[in-house]
Amino acid sequence: MSLLYDQSAGYSQPTLTGSRVVLRPMTVNDGTRLLQAASDGTLWELKFTVIPGPETIKGYIVAALRGAQEGTVMPFVIEDAVSGTALGSTRLWKIDHANRKLEIGHTWLSVSMQGTGVNTEAKYLLLTYAFEVLHCVRVQFTTDEINEKSRAAILRIGATQEGIVRHERIMPDGRKRNSVRFSIIDDEWPQVKAALERKLIG
Template identity: 50%
Template sequence: MEPWTKPVALEGKLVKLIPLDLSHQNDLLNAASDGNLWELWFTSVPSAATISKYLNSAFENQQKGLALPFTIIDKKTNKIVGSTRYLNIEAENRRLEIGATWYAKSVQRTGINTECKYLLLQHAFETLGCIAVEFRTHYHNLASRNAILRLGAKQEGILRNHRIDPQGNYRDTVVFSILDNEWKTVKASLEYRMNKSY
């Protein structure tokens, strides 16, 4: 089995997911500025003040074998429109999390998120051989929770007081998952949705 943190590019009809690189810094900031996404208190979208820390953390976790970060490119405009990654990789247990995902406001609700998740799930289950893929989000991030449910993931539970944010607020984290024996049905549902939107 190939190393789970080996950089890979994934491509669909709407998007390309390419390995995150330091050279993407300015374009990522431009994408995050589309909607001032860092102002959402329950997310961790990078701003000019935090982009260096954001990138360094992604690369450090990749070096440790815990993450595989991607930059998202809108194929229609060939512009960087966000970022996502595999997180909390446990190759020995054949599971990982898809998270740290954000998109420029102008491409939200355009089908890009659905295709990104489809590509990541397909690679996780069909190439890496995952037995479970997790999604985690802030309890107060209702848009994210609903988007995860629409993918076909099932809610497992809520981790109460799971994190303390930079302002000292306690975060309750909602945990969802898709299992390998559910992927065939989830895949068919996602393909149906994507084909209707193309």
């Protein structure tokens, strides 16, 4: 993994580079590329997550970049390391420097990229940066109670389920969502890292 810092947006956000994917800081010009990635599966139609579609992509990027300017969010475009094609998006958010904790979330991938190992490497890059560069003591994940696929994926990377937060947010369709909370803490990171590296090699 290489850490290359992009100062162009006025804040310090890394470009995280792996063997299969590159996590590049999101910019205001990424709308078309992200829509193309989301159109693989018309992901904006999913009811248990919020993924940008033609009507929402502008607000999605504006909100992400506003959080970046405030220092609480690092939004990334997930790209293929060879072709540079946008495959999806992810971000570090709820960044709390005083308590050295954050959340990895807003992660989505084109349908054709799901189950290919792309998510595993993206999470490995983000977690390595969080624990080894930002020196976090806690990284958390939150997903919809009904999103079994996401819950299983979070457990596979080595996170521990902590509980269910009832009516944690209201979804665009008005549904009151129960969210499942997971975490990895700094004491667990060496073991989680080793397991992820075995998965990436395999």
